[in-house]
Amino acid sequence: MSIPPTRLYVGHYEKYDPPRNLGWTPAPTAGIHVIPPERTDMDREDAGCMLYLGGADPIRVEPAGN
Template sequence: MTEALGYTVGDLLLISAEAFDARVVGTTPRRLLIDWPWCEADPESANSWDGTVGFPRDPDAHDWQNTPWRLEPDASDLHAGDACFVGIPPTELRVSSIERFDPPADFGFLPRPDYALEVVPVDATEDQEAGY
């Protein structure tokens, strides 16, 4: 699919999200888990989701190319129980593909999406592993 909902593959987008209060609920040497404030678990899902989203602790980790979200303070400074902010700084993206889910996708959280825009940061378009 190359077009849907007013978007076309190749479009440039500018996204951002104001920082929101969150809490670190767990850590490993390489990752931390944030109690995710935007979705709720889907009680009818075939997939279980515990309400958390993981982020790399290393600020130079390649995984940061796979998410627009950023944490304050820096993930390397956070520990379980710490309060933090999670948001998206203004980020320019290019739509790389569009996917339709029929029926809506069951990822374990609500709402179940019917479409997904796959995007890549403009400054990482040559990186085949970058994008979200």
């Protein structure tokens, strides 16, 4: 399954050293909190979700141009 390219705002970034134990292997080494552009008027913690990096699922992140 794949998700089409999607533009998101990064709310914050977290680095986990040691990797964060969330109950799956491999444990993620970082996380980014992302917010869809249409939800930026909401409380940021409720509007977005956390994407965990360094785990089993591939995630490709790149800056978007203006």
